[in-house]
Amino acid sequence: MRGKRGRTAAIVAVVLAMAAVAGGAIASGGRGHDKSDDVRRAIDDGRARNVIYFLGDGMGDSEITVARNYELGAAGRFKGIDAPLFTGEATTWAVEESNPSLPNYVTDSAASGTAWATGVKTSNGRISTTAGTDKDLRTILERADRLGYRTGNVTTAELTDATPAVLDSHVNDRGCQGPANMANCASDKKSAGGAGSIAEQTVDHHVDVLLGGGKARFDQTIDGGPDTGKTVIQSAQRQGYEVVTDRTGLLAARSGKRLLGLFNPSNMVTEWNGPIAQPYPAGAAAVKCDESFRTTTAPNQPTLAEMTTKAIQLLDGGRHDRNGFYLQVEGASIDKQDHAENACAQIGETVEFDKAIQVGLAYARTHPDTLIVVTADHAHTSQIIEAGQTATHHSPGAITTLTTKEGATLVVNYATNIHGQSQDHTGSEVRVAAQGPQAANVLGVVDQTDLNHLLASAIGAE
Amino acid sequence: MRGKRGRTAAIVAVVLAMAAVAGGAIASGGRGHDKSDDVRRAIDDGRARNVIYFLGDGMGDSEITVARNYELGAAGRFKGIDAPLFTGEATTWAVEESNPSLPNYVTDSAASGTAWATGVKTSNGRISTTAGTDKDLRTILERADRLGYRTGNVTTAELTDATPAVLDSHVNDRGCQGPANMANCASDKKSAGGAGSIAEQTVDHHVDVLLGGGKARFDQTIDGGPDTGKTVIQSAQRQGYEVVTDRTGLLAARSGKRLLGLFNPSNMVTEWNGPIAQPYPAGAAAVKCDESFRTTTAPNQPTLAEMTTKAIQLLDGGRHDRNGFYLQVEGASIDKQDHAENACAQIGETVEFDKAIQVGLAYARTHPDTLIVVTADHAHTSQIIEAGQTATHHSPGAITTLTTKEGATLVVNYATNIHGQSQDHTGSEVRVAAQGPQAANVLGVVDQTDLNHLLASAIGAE
Numbered sequence A, B: 001m002r003g004k005r006g007r008t009a010a011i012v013a014v015v016l017a018m019a020a021v022a023g024g025a026i027a028s029g030g031r032g033h034d035k036s037d038d039v040r041r042a043i044d045d046g047r048a049r050n051v052i053y054f055l056g057d058g059m060g061d062s063e064i065t066v067a068r069n070y071e072l073g074a075a076g077r078f079k080g081i082d083a084p085l086f087t088g089e090a091t092t093w094a095v096e097e098s099n100p101s102l103p104n105y106v107t108d109s110a111a112s113g114t115a116w117a118t119g120v121k122t123s124n125g126r127i128s129t130t131a132g133t134d135k136d137l138r139t140i141l142e143r144a145d146r147l148g149y150r151t152g153n154v155t156t157a158e159l160t161d162a163t164p165a166v167l168d169s170h171v172n173d174r175g176c177q178g179p180a181n182m183a184n185c186a187s188d189k190k191s192a193g194g195a196g197s198i199a200e201q202t203v204d205h206h207v208d209v210l211l212g213g214g215k216a217r218f219d220q221t222i223d224g225g226p227d228t229g230k231t232v233i234q235s236a237q238r239q240g241y242e243v244v245t246d247r248t249g250l251l252a253a254r255s256g257k258r259l260l261g262l263f264n265p266s267n268m269v270t271e272w273n274g275p276i277a278q279p280y281p282a283g284a285a286a287v288k289c290d291e292s293f294r295t296t297t298a299p300n301q302p303t304l305a306e307m308t309t310k311a312i313q314l315l316d317g318g319r320h321d322r323n324g325f326y327l328q329v330e331g332a333s334i335d336k337q338d339h340a341e342n343a344c345a346q347i348g349e350t351v352e353f354d355k356a357i358q359v360g361l362a363y364a365r366t367h368p369d370t371l372i373v374v375t376a377d378h379a380h381t382s383q384i385i386e387a388g389q390t391a392t393h394h395s396p397g398a399i400t401t402l403t404t405k406e407g408a409t410l411v412v413n414y415a416t417n418i419h420g421q422s423q424d425h426t427g428s429e430v431r432v433a434a435q436g437p438q439a440a441n442v443l444g445v446v447d448q449t450d451l452n453h454l455l456a457s458a459i460g461a462e
Helices: A004-022 A037-040 A059-074 A109-118 A139-146 A162-168 A199-204 A233-239 A247-250 A293-297 A304-315 A333-339 A343-366 A448-458 B004-022 B038-040 B061-072 B109-118 B140-146 B162-168 B198-204 B232-238 B247-252 B293-297 B302-313 B331-337 B343-366 B450-457
Strands: A050-056 A084-092 A150-158 A211-212 A239-242 A258-262 A325-331 A368-376 A383-384 A398-402 A408-414 A429-435 A444-447 B048-057 B086-091 B150-158 B210-213 B241-244 B258-262 B325-331 B370-376 B384-385 B396-405 B409-414 B432-434 B446-449
Touching: A004 B331, A050 A343, A050 A448, A059 A211, A059 A343, A059 A383, A059 A408, A059 A429, A059 B086, A084 B048, A084 B162, A109 A139, A109 A448, A109 B370, A139 A150, A139 A162, A139 A325, A139 A448, A150 A162, A150 A304, A162 A199, A162 A325, A162 B370, A199 B384, A233 A239, A239 A247, A239 B409, A247 B004, A258 A304, A258 B331, A293 B140, A304 A325, A304 A343, A333 A343, A343 A368, A343 A383, A343 A398, A368 A448, A383 B210, A398 B293, A398 B446, A444 B086, A444 B343, B048 B210, B048 B450, B061 B409, B061 B432, B061 B446, B086 B198, B086 B450, B109 B140, B109 B162, B109 B450, B140 B150, B140 B325, B140 B450, B150 B162, B150 B302, B150 B331, B198 B232, B210 B302, B232 B241, B232 B258, B302 B325, B325 B343, B331 B343, B343 B370, B343 B396, B370 B450, B446 B450
Parallel strands: A050 A325, A050 A368, A084 A444, A150 A211, A150 A325, A211 A258, A239 A258, B048 B325, B048 B370, B086 B446, B150 B210, B150 B325, B210 B258, B241 B258
Antiparallel strands: A084 A429, A084 B086, A368 A429, A383 A408, A398 A408, B086 B432, B370 B432, B384 B409, B396 B409
């Protein structure tokens, strides 16, 4: 919170001063739309009826540009990712487990997610627990839940992966995803009297809508408590969840029960595919992406946009309902395919993430008291480097050469780790964009922990 | 201009609507300062008495974060670079010389500079001339000059390098820097009846303050026109320039004459120095930077902050003067040292660039009708990757491992070209920040050509 109050006060002052100088004049703008109400919500005391937090895992500015260039051309603009007017950069760093006063300049998704979920920096691998001392940290979803918000958690990764997990779970090791994966979290086991694995905590938390991959974690058997001997899915059903496992089931789901959608044993299938990057000269041969990879290999898997649509539909209680909702939507495999040096899969996931954001923006058009945030948890490996790689001028890592839809050559470089190994996250600040209540607070340079306070203010928790 | 007017109208609407919703209330903010006048200037119809355009060459978000981490720590904030509240991302791309309808996703500084200097995309290597057809393009400095603004051009590179050149020169090849370097610009030679090299055009343009390196270009002999047989420096003196070549001369310069400061035969000496990045394992040994490199090797070279201070002092005509000024200040060697895989020199130049921006911000505090823009011309190579590089997990390129001032380990990766070769620019969008008149127009995602229209609006040229 250091410095945050002063910065917030300054932004409030700017926005209120805008009032004074314009002297009460009302402008309708170029589109014939009076934005007064939109703007009121962007200023500091705005409260959000609904929050949709869109998180592109590993979607640094470079990843956004790679996808934009390929799909829309250099002069193109995403209708989702690029749309919010209020924009800033967020710093992303973790702390050291052995000495939490020291930074770790390259965060993982667990520490990064904990930062915006709880407002507290932690060490890599931790899920909403403190570095060194392993205390549980209250999350924004928990606070929203207590305030009466419906809650939702949507991802293309396993539902037990770090980014969804930080909202509804507290473990010292992100690997403790199912009851059979608890080697590093012995005291959290249900048989040891703990809260259980991420899968168990997620279900026991009664999050209203849970959609993603990771079914294999939920098929594991619970080893303690009232559901001993049951699978996590059976426990979920006992606790009032409808469980669906494919697109057909998802689209048929109706409000009235909690919904647990598990669409893959592990991570969901990526929308697109293409070759793994290769060192020069192999990587210099221009290719195009296979954009029908998912539709041919997993035709009954829902898209992220479909999951987002259904989540909003189920969480929106209608105009006569008192309560709004808090929803997180993660485009998870931008990161995973960046790790894997697969430019086409990475781009396809970014394009699909953009479609999901468009769903949120369409909802916000008719529900303007909705805060939309679009950001990333950390930057990543992929870089756009010069076309025309040669024997004496080429990446020392692996490259993929793409012919973009506008017909130009795009060389994507993967060179933060040895080719064939998982590529590194990088430590650059990342873009954050927002519209709706509190959106003006993303301006300038913020930290991920500031985003927690923005979210908390938006739901009236601070 | 496509789309620009609609976007501008939307921003105007937002800002004016802010007036309406806040109902005329005046807030003094947390700092006891009524920002009404500041804010009036940020909106669309604001005119700037002065413009200071700070350009960090190659200063992508990653480069900013590298320098911030080293100098101030992960939680630190630059008082210059990070200060402006209005922020967005700018796309940076060039076009192909042979087919200007096709993009080149990795721009050089010449095409990039031409974009904001003229509002027109060109091909790499061109200085304010059109791709394919080689027509001269009117620059923002030329427009400011015609409107009565005093003009200044400050850089740590050669004054004839691409970024300063785009303001006051028109050649088809950025290499045509002095009268003896005209092999690729034969028709521009003075002896052929042309406007001459970049050095000649710069001086003949009568820019009021010219400060930087590149003296060797100005020592070359003119081969045509009234100054045939003279050096460019002698021609400058004949045309009313005072010429200084060191810090002492700079600090002693007084207004009344045009000023040409040439502080190095080539690029100016960097403030800091350190080891060139090396492949693993050599690059994994932690080092600290030599921060006194320039003060020991070139003690009578002015700093960028000193050049900025003097430029503003000479360009500011005082309160009774009708005219303001247009000044560009380039931190050039962020880029050059990124090319050279020298993390310490790159960081030191970023830190010095920040100090120059602080000079501009201090001036703007007492001259609030000053537009300040802080941006980069393109992203670059350096990335922050994981500490603890090992034989099985390390960069395929070259790395420098630094112990930062807060005592943590920062690994900087250079891996866009073969180690020892000049590293590549990269194609990511870059941060743009602004305060003062027109500043709100940097919000969201813009293109570098949009910045030209922002600047032109600020000086009343559009």
